[in-house]
Amino acid sequence: MEKAIEIKNLCKNYPSFRLDNVSFSLPKGYIMGLIGANGRGKSTSIGILLGLVKADSGTCLINGTPMAEKSKKEKEQIGVVLDECNFPETLNYVQINKFMKHIYSNWESEKFTAMCEKYHLPPKDKVMKYSKGMKMKLSIATAMCHGAKVLIMDEPTGGLDPVVRDEILDMLLDFVQDEENSVLISSHIISDLEKVCDYITFIRDGKVVFSDEKDVLTQYYGILHCTNSEFDRIDKSAVISARGNSFGTDALVWRDKVPEGYIVDKANIEDIMLYYIKEDRQ
Amino acid sequence: MKGLILKDLFVLKDVLRIYIFIFAFYSWMALAENQTGLLLAIVFVCSTVLPINALAYDERSRWDRVANTMPVSRREIVMAKYMLSLILSAISSVVAGIIMLAGKVMPAEETLANIFIMLALSALYQAVLMPIIYKFGSEKSRIIMMTAILVPWLGITAMSKLNFIDLSAAIDFMDANAAKMPVIIVAVVAAVYVLSVILSINIYKNKDL
Numbered sequence: 408m409e410k411a412i413e414i415k416n417l418c419k420n421y422p423s424f425r426l427d428n429v430s431f432s433l434p435k436g437y438i439m440g441l442i443g444a445n446g447r448g449k450s451t452s453i454g455i456l457l458g459l460v461k462a463d464s465g466t467c468l469i470n471g472t473p474m475a476e477k478s479k480k481e482k483e484q485i486g487v488v489l490d491e492c493n494f495p496e497t498l499n500y501v502q503i504n505k506f507m508k509h510i511y512s513n514w515e516s517e518k519f520t521a522m523c524e525k526y527h528l529p530p531k532d533k534v535m536k537y538s539k540g541m542k543m544k545l546s547i548a549t550a551m552c553h554g555a556k557v558l559i560m561d562e563p564t565g566g567l568d569p570v571v572r573d574e575i576l577d578m579l580l581d582f583v584q585d586e587e588n589s590v591l592i593s594s595h596i597i598s599d600l601e602k603v604c605d606y607i608t609f610i611r612d613g614k615v616v617f618s619d620e621k622d623v624l625t626q627y628y629g630i631l632h633c634t635n636s637e638f639d640r641i642d643k644s645a646v647i648s649a650r651g652n653s654f655g656t657d658a659l660v661w662r663d664k665v666p667e668g669y670i671v672d673k674a675n676i677e678d679i680m681l682y683y684i685k686e687d688r689q
Numbered sequence: 690m691k692g693l694i695l696k697d698l699f700v701l702k703d704v705l706r707i708y709i710f711i712f713a714f715y716s717w718m719a720l721a722e723n724q725t726g727l728l729l730a731i732v733f734v735c736s737t738v739l740p741i742n743a744l745a746y747d748e749r750s751r752w753d754r755v756a757n758t759m760p761v762s763r764r765e766i767v768m769a770k771y772m773l774s775l776i777l778s779a780i781s782s783v784v785a786g787i788i789m790l791a792g793k794v795m796p797a798e799e800t801l802a803n804i805f806i807m808l809a810l811s812a813l814y815q816a817v818l819m820p821i822i823y824k825f826g827s828e829k830s831r832i833i834m835m836t837a838i839l840v841p842w843l844g845i846t847a848m849s850k851l852n853f854i855d856l857s858a859a860i861d862f863m864d865a866n867a868a869k870m871p872v873i874i875v876a877v878v879a880a881v882y883v884l885s886v887i888l889s890i891n892i893y894k895n896k897d898l
């Protein structure tokens with residue numbers, strides 16, 4: 408399967424944090440969700456993938472080539488939404504539409520105006536007057552209007568109301584109907600990712616915990632409910648993280664390692680992430 | 690590059706309006722009162738302060754992060770800022786020149802000489818400041834730049850007053866080579882400017898955004 412995004416052995420050291428051998432890949436035609444707690448490597452990985460930050464080692468490829476080696480034509484095929492709206496505050500969308508025509512050779516001016524109108528962005532208001540959600544809508548409209556084949560989105564649904572979020576998710580699903588198109592999206596709103604993603608990558612403390620098909624993940628992991636004495640009898644290699652009180656214990660477990668006779672529910676992505684993160688905090 | 694320059698002009702639109710107003714006011718001063726100093730100063734301000742303002746706006750919104758995902762190279766992003774400076778310098782000096790020549794506020798030669806010196810000074814200022822901004826950001830650069838101007842100036846003034854150095858030799862050299870001075874100035878400023886562009890591009894290429 409041809410890869411839209413391929414990250415291999417990515418390392419980057421900061422004084423207070425490091426990305427440690429991050430690897431994952433996304434086949435063309437699919438949507439991958441990137442999850443993890445704040446400040447734990449998602450945005451840094453995206454920054455390196457986009458060539459904004461230099462890695463200490465490792466490789467990042469988008470459609471087979473690193474960002475830094477891409478021709479202009481190839482760069483046009485990458486649509487980006489970053490965690491904040493990066494347009495200077497004194498601009499309005501009409502101006503943005505005017506200068507983007509000269510930056511992207513295939514800028515879709517009418518589509519951009521239509522999207523901004525649909526999102527109720529006031530044409531004369533400067534970006535500084537926009538709410539967080541409006542800024543996000545502006546970034547999304549920009550990313551969607553130059554014939555991108557790969558969308559890379561860092562927290563695109565942050566600050567948006569559920570209706571608009573749903574519309575955007577539908578738009579992404581629509582986008583990958585074309586098998587040449589792919590999406591990498593990071594979000595804290597796991598329910599959004601569960602809705603649209605085919606693959607999930609979980610980054611925790613700069614390391615990839617897992618990167619796999621969503622359906623496979625929910626098969627591997629389970630939530631165990633049992634009494635404390637039952638829990639004590641279980642082989643602890645089956646347990647990833649547990650929380651208990653005097654009434655009993657709930658734990659995130661590897662399903663195949665739990666003996667028969669125990670009650671193991673299906674774990675969703677949110678459960679998996681929460682158990683891992685709570686384990687860290689303990 | 691055209692798109693990037695256009696974006697800067699849009700970003701500066703409100704400030705530009707104010708400058709046009711100031712320009713008009715100082716032009717009137719130059720014509721009615723023969724006060725050309727302020728009109729010349731505004732040429733300097735237009736060509737130095739405005740591009741730096743544009744950089745400060747970019748910095749505040751972290752524009753460079755998104756610009757670098759667009760089909761433009763880092764080199765082009767830096768070059769666009771220098772082009773913007775040159776365009777603003779050219780427009781403001783041509784307008785000021787026309788006003789001063791048309792109003793006959795001073796002999797034509799003197800007008801041209803004044804504008805020429807202003808342009809050379811502002812190009813030099815841009816050339817020194819831009820790499821510093823790319824390296825340290827616009828906030829810190831203001832302080833660095835003020836120190837960079839004040840310290841040598843105070844130093845030279847103090848030393849010449851105390852007779853440690855003799856500035857008259859420099860003045861004599863300029864008098865003796867008066868005819869060649871414009872060429873020397875153009876050559877020096879152009880060399881510094883080109884060096885500055887190269888330096889800024891190199892700093893910017895290695896920057897994490």
